[in-house]
Amino acid sequence: MQNEPKYRGFDTYTKNDHHTYIKENFKVLGNLIEEGIQANCLSKSAKVLDVGCATGALIGYLASRFERFEFEGLDISDELIGVAREKIPGVSFKVGGVMDLPGEQEGRFDVVLCIGVLGIFDEAEAKDVLYRLISCVRPGGRIYVFHQFNEVDIDVMVKHRRVGPEAKWDGWGAGWNIYSYRTVGEWLSGRVSAHRFVDFSMPFPLERQENPVRTWTIDMADGSRRLTNGLKLLVDLRFLEITV
Numbered sequence: 001m002q003n004e005p006k007y008r009g010f011d012t013y014t015k016n017d018h019h020t021y022i023k024e025n026f027k028v029l030g031n032l033i034e035e036g037i038q039a040n041c042l043s044k045s046a047k048v049l050d051v052g053c054a055t056g057a058l059i060g061y062l063a064s065r066f067e068r069f070e071f072e073g074l075d076i077s078d079e080l081i082g083v084a085r086e087k088i089p090g091v092s093f094k095v096g097g098v099m100d101l102p103g104e105q106e107g108r109f110d111v112v113l114c115i116g117v118l119g120i121f122d123e124a125e126a127k128d129v130l131y132r133l134i135s136c137v138r139p140g141g142r143i144y145v146f147h148q149f150n151e152v153d154i155d156v157m158v159k160h161r162r163v164g165p166e167a168k169w170d171g172w173g174a175g176w177n178i179y180s181y182r183t184v185g186e187w188l189s190g191r192v193s194a195h196r197f198v199d200f201s202m203p204f205p206l207e208r209q210e211n212p213v214r215t216w217t218i219d220m221a222d223g224s225r226r227l228t229n230g231l232k233l234l235v236d237l238r239f240l241e242i243t244v
């Protein structure tokens with residue numbers, strides 16, 4: 001449908017090599033997983049599904065840190081999955097949408113990752129996405145979702161479009177919806193054992209990039225460093241850790 005906002009950032013992943021330049025959130029996620037292993041909450045030989053895996057860079061990074069983990073990747077873009085298969089031949093990468101889950105994946109994984117994907121979906125779909133991720137995880141397993149979550153009791157639905165001559169969008173883009181802790185807590189209530197939010201901040205400044213939809217850092221008057229983008233948003237990225 002022409003006016004339905006949809007994800008339009010595929011070229012970010014075809015143009016940038018995140019296999020060489022490791023994203024900071026990948027490192028923080030690795031630390032959270034490490035903590036889970038140390039606390040005996042996660043197995044050293046966990047079976048992991050990365051939903052919205054793009055070119056598989058996160059899987060490549062985690063595979064170098066957790067050698068006994070077994071990975072699978074899923075992404076809606078056949079172009080990105082093609083790159084992933086070339087980069088990491090030993091891993092099973094499938095083309096498909098999160099809305100196709102769980103299907104055959106029901107209860108198969110110890111860990112499901114969903115990094116930078118949840119904000120693409122509007123309210124009803126986002127709740128459904130979380131439920132689909134939960135269905136893929138065995139009892140006691142973990143889900144890590146990374147996106148914008150609001151500690152203030154406000155949910156925000158964002159649609160945007162690029163209007164410059166180089167942007168060939170045929171309609172509105174999605175990807176920056178913000179869900180509050182309260183709403184997520186209500187969605188998860190009674191369905192999972194526990195959940196928590198973990199703050200994320202960039203440890204170094206990021207320059208404004210050519211693509212104004214990508215984030216960069218700004219220094220605030222109180223000395224803190226925040227992420228922003230050309231949508232004029234302050235972007236508070238966090239991990240949502242769910243124990244099923």
Ligand SMILES: C[S@@+](CC[C@H](N)C(=O)[O-])C[C@H]1O[C@@H](n2cnc3c(N)ncnc32)[C@H](O)[C@@H]1O
Pocket residue numbers: 007009010013018051052053054055057058074075076077080096097098099114115116117120
């Ligand atoms: C912002 S990127 C994040 C990529 C990667 N997880 C990372 O953190 O680098 C969003 C990814 O979600 C994928 N995606 C968009 N809609 C999807 C859907 N319905 N099901 C599965 N993947 C989807 C896109 O192709 C893209 O690779």
